[in-house]
Amino acid sequence: LVPPASAASVRIRVTGLQDRPLEDAVVMLEPKAVRAAVRPMPDQVISQKRRRFDPVVTVVTAGTRVEFPNQDDVRHHVYSFSDAKRFELKLYPGRPEAPVAFDRAGLVVLGCNIHDHMVAGVVVVDTPWFARTPRNGEAQLPDVPPGAYRLRVWHPSMPPGATGETQDVSVDAAG
Secondary structure (H helix, E strand, O other): OOOOOOOEEEEEEOEOHHHOEOOOOEEEEEEOOOOOOOOOOOOEEOEEEOOEEEOOEEEEEOOEEEEOOEOOOOOEEEEEEEOOEEEEEEEEOEOOOOOEEEOOOEEEEEEEOOOOOOEEEEEEEOOOOEEEOOOOOEEEEEEEOOEEEEEEEEOOOOOOOOOOEEEEEEEOOOO
C-alpha cells in the first residue's frame, strides 16, 4: 500500500491512575465513514514461558494466525471462550500442529485450563491504524488519512468484557 499524500502521523499518550503512562494499552483508529482494508499480518507468536503467556497483550489484524509454542516443561491447555474466537489447544508440549486464525475483530481472552493464573489478551482489529503502547504509554500511528475516526483504547486492567474506552477524533492533513 502507498500511503496517501496527505496522511498524518497521530501520536496518542495513554495514562492511568495519577496520570502515569500505561504500558500494554491497545489504541486503534476506526474510520467513521468507510472501513479501511486490512490484511492479515505474518504469523504471530504467543509463547508459554515460566507458566505465563508471553506477551500478555497481542494486537493483530483480522485473519492473522497465531502460534502458541509451549516452552515450559509442563503441558498447557490453551483456550478461549470469547465471542470473537473460541478454540482449545488441549494438553500439549512443544508446538501445536497448526496456528490459530483470528478472523473476527474483538477481544479474545486466553486462559490455560491447567494454570488458572495464566491469562492473556489478543485484540483483533479491523483497521490498519493500531498500536500497543510501550512503557512510556505513547503510541505512534503513521500514515493516517484525514477524516473522522473513533479512537478506541483497551487495557488489560479494564473489567472483563470491556471493549475499551472510545472518543471521537478528527485527523487533519499533515503539513
